[in-house]
Amino acid sequence: MNINITKSQIKDAAQQAYDFASKVTGGENAHYIPYLANIDSNLFGLSVMLPDGYSVNLGDMSYKFGIESVSKVPTAILAMKQHSPEVVMEKIGADATGLPFNSIFAILLENHSPSTPLVNAGAISACSMVTPKGDSDAKWKAITDNITDLCGSAPELIDELYKSESATNFNNRAISWLLKNYDRIYDDTDMSLDLYTRQCSLGITTEQLAVMAATIASHGVNPVTGKRIFDAEISPKITTLIATVGFYQSTGNWLYTSGIPAKSGVGGGVLGVMPGLFGIAAFAPPLDDAGNSVKAQAAVKKFMEILGLGIMNGDHVTITD
Numbered sequence: 001m002n003i004n005i006t007k008s009q010i011k012d013a014a015q016q017a018y019d020f021a022s023k024v025t026g027g028e029n030a031h032y033i034p035y036l037a038n039i040d041s042n043l044f045g046l047s048v049m050l051p052d053g054y055s056v057n058l059g060d061m062s063y064k065f066g067i068e069s070v071s072k073v074p075t076a077i078l079a080m081k082q083h084s085p086e087v088v089m090e091k092i093g094a095d096a097t098g099l100p101f102n103s104i105f106a107i108l109l110e111n112h113s114p115s116t117p118l119v120n121a122g123a124i125s126a127c128s129m130v131t132p133k134g135d136s137d138a139k140w141k142a143i144t145d146n147i148t149d150l151c152g153s154a155p156e157l158i159d160e161l162y163k164s165e166s167a168t169n170f171n172n173r174a175i176s177w178l179l180k181n182y183d184r185i186y187d188d189t190d191m192s193l194d195l196y197t198r199q200c201s202l203g204i205t206t207e208q209l210a211v212m213a214a215t216i217a218s219h220g221v222n223p224v225t226g227k228r229i230f231d232a233e234i235s236p237k238i239t240t241l242i243a244t245v246g247f248y249q250s251t252g253n254w255l256y257t258s259g260i261p262a263k264s265g266v267g268g269g270v271l272g273v274m275p276g277l278f279g280i281a282a283f284a285p286p287l288d289d290a291g292n293s294v295k296a297q298a299a300v301k302k303f304m305e306i307l308g309l310g311i312m313n314g315d316h317v318t319i320t321d
């Protein structure tokens with residue numbers, strides 16, 4: 001089917017989805033990271049960005065929340081940029097685990113592999129792959145410069161969150177050393193874990209995440225700055241990773257019901273990508289059992305439903321003024 005959508009339909013759909021999701025309750029803030037447990041549960045933001053720079057921003061779209069696992073997306077892109085998608089496949093993998101984001105069992109089940117850069121194990125491994133090897137400051141700069149390029153503006157470290165996570169990340173320490181045991185950490189182990197913890201503690205807004213999502217949707221060109229951030233060939237690779245494991249053990253249910261590949265973080269953020277069409281980001285702290293924001297899911301799902309879109313629908317979709 002050929003479907004044409006206007007920008008005013010996008011704007012109305014975003015507003016309706018926002019109003020609908022505002023009334024959705026349930027879920028709880030992440031409790032295992034003390035900083036996140038104390039964030040105002042009523043915060044809620046929604047942003048949509050098109051490849052030509054048109055955007056819709058609603059609610060708490062300027063609130064800087066913890067990016068958490070959504071940071072796995074830009075660093076996977078960085079590892080692909082620095083080493084190629086093939087090397088990332090070989091050193092980390094591209095397989096869904098079907099298990100929680102922090103699963104140790106998944107590493108053992110997958111023959112000692114981190115599986116994918118979008119779970120904790122693979123993300124720590126991806127941080128270890130970032131160059132220049134052995135130089136923590138330069139690696140951190142590469143990670144944050146890449147996020148700045150993707151968002152068109154810089155993220156900001158939430159120091160309190162970084163301290164809170166560093167003091168409580170015992171499970172991630174176990175994952176790091178288990179991976180080291182299986183030769184899946186490609187730099188200093190503690191440094192790689194620290195970079196991962198720090199990138200999770202970056203503050204980001206839905207406005208910024210929507211630009212990142214739209215950059216992926218428009219094959220590597222940032223719609224705000226007009227800069228090419230990564231080669232077009234990386235776009236389907238990162239979107240595949242997002243589609244297959246973005247919501248961890250509930251990824252299949254998510255894609256089946258929403259029709260859009262999306263990545264979540266326990267800070268309450270969700271980043272969704274419709275290739276060639278738009279990027280979308282939502283944020284609200286209360287999470288479901290798999291660690292995905294309840295309200296953000298409701299908003300993104302409603303937006304897709306109102307517009308009648310789905311990545312698997314096989315429609316030819318155009319967006320016009």
Ligand code: GLN
Pocket residue numbers: 068069070101102120165172197200264265266267291
């Ligand atoms: N920093 C968090 C952790 O490693 C990120 C998890 C997430 O957002 N799903 O546990």
